[in-house]
Amino acid sequence: MRRALPAARELDGWTRAAKALGDPTRLAVAIALRDGERACVCDLAWIAGREHKLVSHHVRQLKTAGLARSERDGKMVMYELTDRGRALVAAICSAPAARA
Numbered sequence: 001m002r003r004a005l006p007a008a009r010e011l012d013g014w015t016r017a018a019k020a021l022g023d024p025t026r027l028a029v030a031i032a033l034r035d036g037e038r039a040c041v042c043d044l045a046w047i048a049g050r051e052h053k054l055v056s057h058h059v060r061q062l063k064t065a066g067l068a069r070s071e072r073d074g075k076m077v078m079y080e081l082t083d084r085g086r087a088l089v090a091a092i093c094s095a096p097a098a099r100a
Helices: 008-020 024-036 041-048 052-064 083-092
Strands: 068-073 076-081
Touching (some): 052 068
8 A cells, every 4th residue: 555655745645635616616617617717806706796906816826736727818807626626626515516
């Protein structure tokens, strides 16, 4: 079992990713991105019911943890979950996402 244990560096990465979703605002933003695929900060703030500045801060933390990525679309910056982010949100939120 000891030989099968991932390297400390890999464990650190997993720990950072898991901690990133340990905040209710970040989890709400991640769930919104899971359900909506892509969104800008202004839309995420409205969906999560949080202030724009707060959501901007939290989406940066999701990016730093490797759970989200951004892409410029004209003047807008659009965010989406990475594969790792999707997998972690799926593991945390076992209920299926409601689709409109």
